Amino acid sequence: MGATRDGDQSICLRCGEAGGSVRERGRISLMARYCEKCWNTLANEMAEADGATAAPRFELDPDDVAWIEPPVCPECGASIRVYPTNYGRWVSLAMVELPAKDVPEAFRWRLTRLPARSLIPADIVAVRVRGIDPLPSEPVVPAHSMMCVPDWGEP
Incomplete structure (x- = not known):
């Protein structure tokens, strides 16, 4: 039998580069090993296909006790939830959950808690629903883009 590259875990799966920028990528279950360049290309392609093109939410100061309003859509003025x-x-994402039967396949997302060592969830990420269709009532x-109705003002 010939030698395989299983043992060498520092090789990018897309370009074959070996180096310091190659590491496990993804936030829930680590998706695969990619270099920085290949990962950014792949993540940008997935974001474009999924419609995940929102700007990151601003970092909150843990010592600030001021009331925080949810961000609003610049097109329609509705409140939105922005998640990584x-x-x-x-x-x-929209502020409400709907039954899967009422949401077209391309707009279905779920919010998932990231695994943490404590019982308190550290972060929540949005995951596109794909592969296995949810039950109609699930x-x-x-995505907010499904529900966005631009307010162009009155004629």
Whole structure:
């Protein structure tokens, strides 16, 4: 039998580069080993396909006790929820959950708690629902783009 490269875990799966920027990527279950360049290319392609093109939410000061309003959509003025995806990009989601039967496949998301050592969830990420279709009555979070109706003002 010939030698395999199983033991060498520092090789990018896309370009074959070996080096310091090659590491496990992804936030929930580590997706695969990629170099920085290949990972950014892949994550940007996934974000474009999923519609995950929102700007990252601002960092909160843990000592600030001021009331925080949810961000609003610049197109329609509705409140939105902005969450990171499992591949490190950001998506704007609707404020409500709907049954899967009412949300087209391309707009279905779920919010998932990241595993942590404590019982208190450290972070929540948005994951596109794909592969296995949810039951028609199962709740999903629609992408805000599905519900966005631009307010162009009155004629």
